[in-house]
Amino acid sequence: MAAVLSTREATGMLVAIGFDNAPRSFATAFTGFQQGWNLGPALDPDGRFGTHTSAALAISFARQRKGLSTMSPNFSYVEFRCNDGGRFPECRRIWMLRDHIRRLEAYRVKIGAPVRIVSGCRCKRHNAEVGGAKSSQHMFGTASDIQGLASLDQKKRFALFAGLGFQQSTGRVVHVDSRDKGASNLTGGKPTAPTTWRYST
Ligand SMILES: [Zn+2]
Structure with missing residues (x-):
């Protein structure tokens, strides 16, 4: 042993x-x-x-x-750490779910390029600070904001994520989540029928 x-x-x-x-x-x-x-x-x-x-x-x-x-063949824990700078003692810092990371790996293969993580975990206080949605998937370890590489149509075709947020101006997807695998799925999104929304900024 x-x-x-x-x-x-x-x-x-x-x-x-x-x-x-x-x-x-x-x-x-x-x-x-x-x-x-x-x-x-x-x-x-x-x-x-x-x-x-x-x-x-x-x-x-x-x-x-x-x-x-x-963390996985191409992603590291630190990339998903809550961006609160460690100011909140109750913050768990990194609590991503494996299923979501596996989907990011699969996405990376489909897109054929490295994927930059902009934001992963967010504790309740940091989520409030950045104006995140009250039931934001970032709080459940099932979401990541990513560099926008693919269009909404491409992303839907990949059928990997249950929530897709895209930037209105570019049409690129900048938020992906696995709400179907986590603790909260209020919209019932799933990879074959993802919940989608747009960011106007
Ligand atoms: Zn935090």
Whole structure:
């Protein structure tokens, strides 16, 4: 049986890959880590730091040291960290759902180019601060704002995401979400019939 990392070692690794809350909220940080991990079989986000989570964290940390992505083949945890700058102590920092990250990987393949993440997780206070919708998918770890690469028609054809927000002026999709996989889906959107809306700015 593989050894489990000590809390101290694991904390250092979590901080290195973006969980700046690990020193004060170790369990919250590694649960966020478990939830999103896509570099092997899914981890059970059970809040228990055992052999599987320990081995997975060692893999992510080793990749980070080599300048590789830490969460999935092409995405890193830190890209999805709440942009509140760490000002809110209750913020979980990074809590993306694995299913959404898998869809982003599939999207990346379809579009044939890297996808820049503009915004991922948003805690309640940061969401209010930036004027996000009250039930914003960003609060559930199921949404990302991305660089607009594809048109709404393309995105619909891909049938990957359950919510698509596009910029009126360019027609490009700048928000994608997996509300069908998360804790709240008030509009009933799904990949075959996504909820869509436009941003006028
Ligand atoms: Zn936050």
